Amino acid sequence: MAANTLIFGGxxxxxxHITRLLAAEGHTVHSVIRNPDQRPDIEGLGGEPxxxxxxxxxxxxxxxxITSSKASTxxxxxxxxGGSPGRTKAVDNEGAIRSMEATAQAGVKRYIIISAIDVRDRRNxxxxxxxxxxxxxxxxxxxxAIGPYMQAKFAADRNLVTENGRRGLxxxxxxxxxxxxEAGQGTIAAGKVHLGSTISREDVAQTVVECLKNDGTKGLAFDCVGGDTPIAEAVAQVAKERLDGFAGRY
Ligand SMILES: NC(=O)c1ccc[n+]([C@@H]2O[C@H](COP(=O)([O-])OP(=O)(O)OC[C@H]3O[C@@H](n4cnc5c(N)ncnc54)[C@H](OP(=O)(O)O)[C@@H]3O)[C@@H](O)[C@H]2O)c1
Known part of the structure; x- marks a missing residue:
């Protein structure tokens, strides 16, 4: 069934990559951008800027x-x-949290965020x-090297998890x-993985798309890096075994 998705940071x-992949499957993709010059690029991928x-x-x-777009995700x-600490806080932390709040306010349930591996409360x-x-x-x-960036991601992810009793996302x-x-390999390692391996943005995009298709990923925070497992299989394993790299670390 065709879905209607809205992307912040489109x-x-x-x-x-996500826009192209979803549009190619017949989904509607609303892409929130801040620079109007990017409109033709987004339209070329099949998105609606x-x-x-x-x-x-x-x-x-x-x-x-969100409401005007009629998005369901x-x-x-x-x-x-990651450049300026001020903008990092304004976007990665405060902007992300406003998007969570807005999603709940708009009555949309499904919310997927790209964060980063090793985001956690390292001190406590x-x-x-x-x-x-x-x-x-x-x-x-x-x-x-990038403490303020990791801290901003942590603040957003912790807020998503700890405020969810109220938001119900x-x-x-x-x-x-x-x-x-790099071009996507179509394979990753996911769940509880070691640090150090990179992952292509195309494979991250495919991983996000798989999450959209796999309801078993709801309520989970999982790590992913380059690896050998086909993406759908890796995501299915994360869902089946409830592999959460953030639980107990916020
Ligand atoms: N770099 C890494 O190695 C790494 C590792 C793990 C996780 N991540 C995270 O993964 C996510 C995706 O990474 P990516 O490389 O695909 O990101 P990206 O190419 O840097 O894209 C981020 C987007 O956010 C948009 N944005 C920034 N401020 C905005 C604002 N005020 N209003 C609207 N849009 C705004 C930017 O728009 P403009 O085009 O207008 O600037 C840009 O298109 C990010 O959250 C990143 O932090 C990155």
Whole structure:
């Protein structure tokens, strides 16, 4: 059945792949972008652009956009790119949280967010039990290099999970490792994985699309990196075994 999806951060590199993949399957994709020059690109992928800056939009503004689109699923693929700590907080943390609030306010249940691997409360919660020395070193390196970005992602994901009693969203948090622009392999490793391997944006996009098709991913936060398991199979395994890399770490 054709679905109607709205993407915040629609002009992003993962989002463009998602738009193309969903449109090719006959789904309607509303793509929220802030730069009107990107309209033709989005239309070329089969998406329907909506020009609106997340940073300048209130919860009501975002909820109105969702309602007008008649979307049944909201995807968050936006991000400030990790450059300025101020914009990172405004988009990756506060903007993401407004999108969650707006999704609930618009009466939409399904919400999928692209976050990042190793997003967690490193100070107060136990380290993932499958981490080895290599993971520890990589975690330290990333949090030292881009702490404000990881903190912004953490604040958003924690809010999504802890406020969900009130919001009642059917959420999935997709937590990829470092992203590349390589062509997708169609295979990944997902669930509780080691840090360090990259994953192509095209494979992340396919993973998000699989989450949309697999209701067993509702309520889960799972890691994904490059690997050998076909994406649908990897996502099905995550759903079946309820593999959640964020639970107990926020
Ligand atoms: N880079 C990595 O290695 C890595 C690893 C794990 C997870 N992630 C996360 O994965 C997600 C997808 O990554 P990606 O590489 O596909 O992202 P991307 O290409 O950087 O796209 C992010 C999008 O967010 C949009 N955006 C930023 N501020 C906005 C605003 N105020 N209003 C509307 N849109 C706004 C940007 O629009 P403009 O085109 O107008 O700037 C851009 O299109 C991001 O959340 C990222 O943080 C990244």
């Amino acid at each position: 002009s992003g590199k993962c989002a463009r 909506i020009v609106q800056s997340i940073e300048e939009s209130s919860v009501d503004d975002l909820a109105n956009t 909201v995807l968050w693929c936006a991000g400030a790119g 919660k136990p380290e993932p039990e499958w981490y080895d020395d290599n993971d520890r070193q990589r975690s330290e390196k990333v949090w030292t 059917e959420y999935t948090i997709v937590r990829p490792g470092g992203l590349t622009n």
